[in-house]
Amino acid sequence: MNKKEFLTSSGLQVQTLEIWLEQRWLIPQKTSAGIQFSDIDVARARLIQELKNDLGANDEGIDVILHLMDQLHGMRRALKQLRKDLQER
Template sequence: MNDHEFRLYLKIDVVQLDFWVEQGWLIPERSSGQRQFRDADVARARLILDLMGNMGVNEAGVDVVMDLVDQLHGIRESMGKLLTVIGRQERDVQQRLLESLEDVDRF
């Protein structure tokens, strides 16, 4: 979705969108010199609108929330890779890892 479609869809103006991009809250792709937005950008923009509108979060707060969202997505990606690698191991290795995890939970 291009810049204009994105703004129309979310009912925001160019100043607002430019600010979000400058803050790094949205990082659109570039194609032929124009910004292109994905579904993930729409979801992030909706979150920003909710935070700043309905929840009354200020810019510094939005910055913190977006950073935490990014960290969470990074952790989920890492966990997915880890689970894939563990799933490729032999059964006895998987069992030892599971037992080790249970031992850690006891602390």
């Protein structure tokens, strides 16, 4: 989805999106047509909003939370690949 569609889906304001892109909390794909957002980006934006608004997390806390979540998802992908490799033996 393009930037306008993403803003509609996520409920973010343009200024907020620009800040989050600078902070690399959201990393959309870059294509020849411009940046493209996915449903995962929308879910991540909603998570960030919940962390800020509902749980009161500050920017530093969100940095840590997102970093840990990214590590966890990376570990899950690695474990899934390891299981697949072991099953193929």
